[in-house]
Amino acid sequence: MAELSLNRARSIIRKALAKGREEGFKPLSVVVLDTGGHVKAFEREDGAAPGRFGIAQGKAYGAIMLGMAGRAQMARAEQQAYFMAAVNGVYGGQVVPVPGGVLVRDQRGNIMGAVGVTGDTSDNDVIAAVAGIEAVGLTPEE
């Protein structure tokens, strides 16, 4: 299983932030996690609220730990709220089950990490994450 290099993680973050500026989104925060859910790189734009690291990380962390992207987590939370609440307990309160936690897959479909974006609406957060991941030639799973 290949890990994302720091160079690629940086490019993902830059492109995600550039997409946000281009679309006129609010200030974004973007994290890249490795295949074990550990932080590889993070940036928070000027004007974003101070607590955004935790939200970005929580979106990406749940995606890695469950192997399930943010949209699927949200669907599960809407069907069975107590299940996602319990999962959150298991993972120490570090899971934010909404869109914006996006899995990064290579050409063979292997998970290489996850990107978490927060700052605008969840759907806009996804747009920024996807732009970043596609810019480095990898495949996003929203």
Add this chain to the structure above:
Amino acid sequence: MAELSLNRARSIIRKALAKGREEGFKPLSVVVLDTGGHVKAFEREDGAAPGRFGIAQGKAYGAIMLGMAGRAQMARAEQQAYFMAAVNGVYGGQVVPVPGGVLVRDQRGNIMGAVGVTGDTSDNDVIAAVAGIEAVGLTPEE
């Protein structure tokens, strides 16, 4: 009160994983807990998400701590979500109240431990757990 031996715990795990392969389930993770809720043995199949230990353990741990298998816990969570949330707080966030946490009983009905399975749908997780427990001549309570 008889405890499950390591040999029996291993057999349960192997048979549960074999059942999963036979049925074409997604990669599974299987834990066996003793009568005190402590881990006896665990295996996570290649391709399963990294965080699956916590989910498997959470399913089996609630079964032991409450003496109530996963299906009964889910029923309670659906009736009274705040009760299961409170239970989760009491047990340090380590309870996942859905099917796949299966009690193991001997011929007299004594609890000998619990099995937790995660990776496919909750109902398929139960099928794998039951196959493992029955293969060693014990009685599952789903």
Add this chain to the structure above:
Amino acid sequence: MAELSLNRARSIIRKALAKGREEGFKPLSVVVLDTGGHVKAFEREDGAAPGRFGIAQGKAYGAIMLGMAGRAQMARAEQQAYFMAAVNGVYGGQVVPVPGGVLVRDQRGNIMGAVGVTGDTSDNDVIAAVAGIEAVGLTPEE
């Protein structure tokens, strides 16, 4: 970076336990963690105390998170106790900085995971871990 397969993790555990029986060690518990510090497989021998999972995991977890095996962690703890106490806080109390947390490296020196053994003296725990790792053709770092 290659991950340990479940087959290899099983072999490591079996050989580590066999080494313990051969040497007349007390009942052992052995965990194998992946490169992100997540549990791949675990077994606790009959007669081992119920809480041994946490100790085995704590030895291997610190090795992964810091990239530093148990003997090096112990040396640091003896020089600067408050540093290892602080590290433990950072990692949620999940680090046990003594011998028995052994890094698993491939031929090129890349970390493939870690093994944690507990049950006998720390030095004997290391002997069992090393036997398991060498039996699958990999290189232990104690």
Add this chain to the structure above:
Amino acid sequence: MAELSLNRARSIIRKALAKGREEGFKPLSVVVLDTGGHVKAFEREDGAAPGRFGIAQGKAYGAIMLGMAGRAQMARAEQQAYFMAAVNGVYGGQVVPVPGGVLVRDQRGNIMGAVGVTGDTSDNDVIAAVAGIEAVGLTPEE
């Protein structure tokens, strides 16, 4: 109170990492925190252990929360280990009281944030942090 912009935080990280490469240090991880102790930016070099975010953050977080850089925290820990242990409890286990947590001050002496570096010896971590801070025309307090 002026905050570090994302541009400046990026420059600090790049220069700190460049200094590490130039000096032949082991792979480094560098975090920049704002005046509230919240993460502004972070990068972990390829080859660094997965848990390095927590150590980098812990070094910088203590510096901000106490208004006391890493060397002063270490001196205090060596005199009164129980005091720093208590401080660690107060701040949720997020303080690592060793060199490598460096305050960032402007020309008037106001704190603008903190930098945390980890990966090589504590003294080398400081060298990298100082290089990063000075490169953007600000004043490090080690």
